[in-house]
Amino acid sequence: MARITFIQPDGSENAVDAEPGMTVMEAAVKNSVRGIAAECGGACSCATCHVYVEEEWREATGEPEAMEEDMLDFAFDVRPESRLSCQIRVTDELDGLRVRIPEKQF
Amino acid sequence: MSVDVIKTDAVIIGAGPVGLFAVFELGLLDVKAHVIDILDRPGGQCAELYPEKPIYDIPAIPIVTGQQLTDQLMEQIEPFGAEYHFNERVDTIEKIEDGFRLVTDCGTQFECKVVVIAAGGGSFTPKRPPLPGIEAYEDTSVFYSVRKMDAFKDKDVLIVGGGDSALDWTLNLQPVAKSLTLVHRRSEFRAAPASVQKMMDLVDSGNISFKLGQVTTLHGDNGQLTGVTVKSPDGSTFEQPTDIMLPFFGLTMKLGPVANWGLNLEENLIPVDTAKFETSEKGIFAIGDINTYPGKLKLILSGFHEGALMAQAAHRIVYPDKKLIFQYTTSSSNLQKKLGVK
Ligand SMILES: Cc1cc2nc3c(=O)[nH]c(=O)nc-3n(C[C@H](O)[C@H](O)[C@H](O)COP(=O)(O)OP(=O)(O)OC[C@H]3O[C@@H](n4cnc5c(N)ncnc54)[C@H](O)[C@@H]3O)c2cc1C
Ligand code: FES
Numbered sequence: 001m002a003r004i005t006f007i008q009p010d011g012s013e014n015a016v017d018a019e020p021g022m023t024v025m026e027a028a029v030k031n032s033v034r035g036i037a038a039e040c041g042g043a044c045s046c047a048t049c050h051v052y053v054e055e056e057w058r059e060a061t062g063e064p065e066a067m068e069e070d071m072l073d074f075a076f077d078v079r080p081e082s083r084l085s086c087q088i089r090v091t092d093e094l095d096g097l098r099v100r101i102p103e104k105q106f
Numbered sequence: 107m108s109v110d111v112i113k114t115d116a117v118i119i120g121a122g123p124v125g126l127f128a129v130f131e132l133g134l135l136d137v138k139a140h141v142i143d144i145l146d147r148p149g150g151q152c153a154e155l156y157p158e159k160p161i162y163d164i165p166a167i168p169i170v171t172g173q174q175l176t177d178q179l180m181e182q183i184e185p186f187g188a189e190y191h192f193n194e195r196v197d198t199i200e201k202i203e204d205g206f207r208l209v210t211d212c213g214t215q216f217e218c219k220v221v222v223i224a225a226g227g228g229s230f231t232p233k234r235p236p237l238p239g240i241e242a243y244e245d246t247s248v249f250y251s252v253r254k255m256d257a258f259k260d261k262d263v264l265i266v267g268g269g270d271s272a273l274d275w276t277l278n279l280q281p282v283a284k285s286l287t288l289v290h291r292r293s294e295f296r297a298a299p300a301s302v303q304k305m306m307d308l309v310d311s312g313n314i315s316f317k318l319g320q321v322t323t324l325h326g327d328n329g330q331l332t333g334v335t336v337k338s339p340d341g342s343t344f345e346q347p348t349d350i351m352l353p354f355f356g357l358t359m360k361l362g363p364v365a366n367w368g369l370n371l372e373e374n375l376i377p378v379d380t381a382k383f384e385t386s387e388k389g390i391f392a393i394g395d396i397n398t399y400p401g402k403l404k405l406i407l408s409g410f411h412e413g414a415l416m417a418q419a420a421h422r423i424v425y426p427d428k429k430l431i432f433q434y435t436t437s438s439s440n441l442q443k444k445l446g447v448k
Contacts (some may be wrong), residue, residue, distance in 0.1 A: 014354075028369050039358065039359075043156055043159060044359070045155045070294075070296040071265065072291075073268050073269060073290070073292075073296060073355075074233065074355050074356040076236055076320075076355075077320065077322075078291055081260065101289055103234035106234070106236050106355070106358075
């Protein structure tokens, strides 16, 4: 079990429990976390599951692969810490992960 | 605008996999169809959202990509000679004496006996960047598609994005516009390598300029853009003067005109019965992702089944005096003639 905290643009936080193997997007959707639209259901084809990974977790979550980097072109306000949450797989090592939700998914 | 009315048995709204297979099922029963889609090609979600991704749950096809499925459906329905109207959106459906009249955003008019709504998740529409105040500039300075290139003559044009649409329009508008600037967040492009090369050549020859960054703010007033603020990857910002901005950030599905057709809706879906897949209006059917009924699954497989049953009911409306005899494609020489295999 890994605990993941989603930080809303207004600073409020939702902490949820995620099973290893599921994606960070799925953990958000399953717990009705606001601001993760995930229109394509995790197929890396919509960019509406965009999150900013907090600095101290960037190494553990790793860099986006080429397909994800391409899809990030369709997200808004992309930053070096941007990831598509459907492409981050939950592991025990990610227990405590903190990600911020952007102002807008589009 | 054409004033001629196209008369046909059935109009299928949406050329996604389910709309395409409906051509087949209707065709076997001699119901002629026209297919309309706002996209510029067939395939719906399969072609637009996941052309290269594999689908594993089409019966008897262990693996097929979204594009392959579309191509194979087009091949399978080819014998029925359906006519396709791409880049057109059905805006209105009106009940007339002997069926329905449909009008598209291009003014094309259809008269038909049955309407098959296979609109999936709704019309594909360009994504609007969430830039404050962008609505005020839309259709005067900000455009999501190009209908007339002449509109950009002698203008400073800014194109934002790094996909095929952004690059295609960069190449097409460069000779027309006074100046052209392409802004993209990184120096890699997800587009046809040949277009990327042509774009680079135009940059090298000084005919267009390319700037790295993301647009953060729009400037101007009264719907007339004067410039934008761009944030570079290093965090610094600069102003880019421009008359026109064309953002290309892909497409998203919006219900669109379906909501205005006077049909019962449940959470943006059209409730249907599971014998005929007919809506609250007799003669208007809804199949595929757009419909809902107890137990509904948004699967291509389910949409195909819905099309087969819908076609039986549509046949009864188009040919009220003919009795339908159940036939197999394997053994019926009549069906095989229609398929062009006999
Ligand atoms: C990433 C992803 C993976 C998927 N994987 C699978 C899978 O493995 N197996 C499976 O069975 N399903 C899968 N699906 C779901 C499947 O793609 C859909 O069930 C299927 O596309 C529905 O087909 P459809 O023809 O009903 O609608 P769509 O494919 O949505 O097509 C509808 C078309 O109608 C057009 N339209 C809508 N309104 C109008 C209008 N007013 N005028 C003109 N045109 C209009 C739209 O532009 C669109 O092209 C997946 C979906 C996604 C996004
Ligand atoms: S859910 Fe669509 S890209 Fe992640």
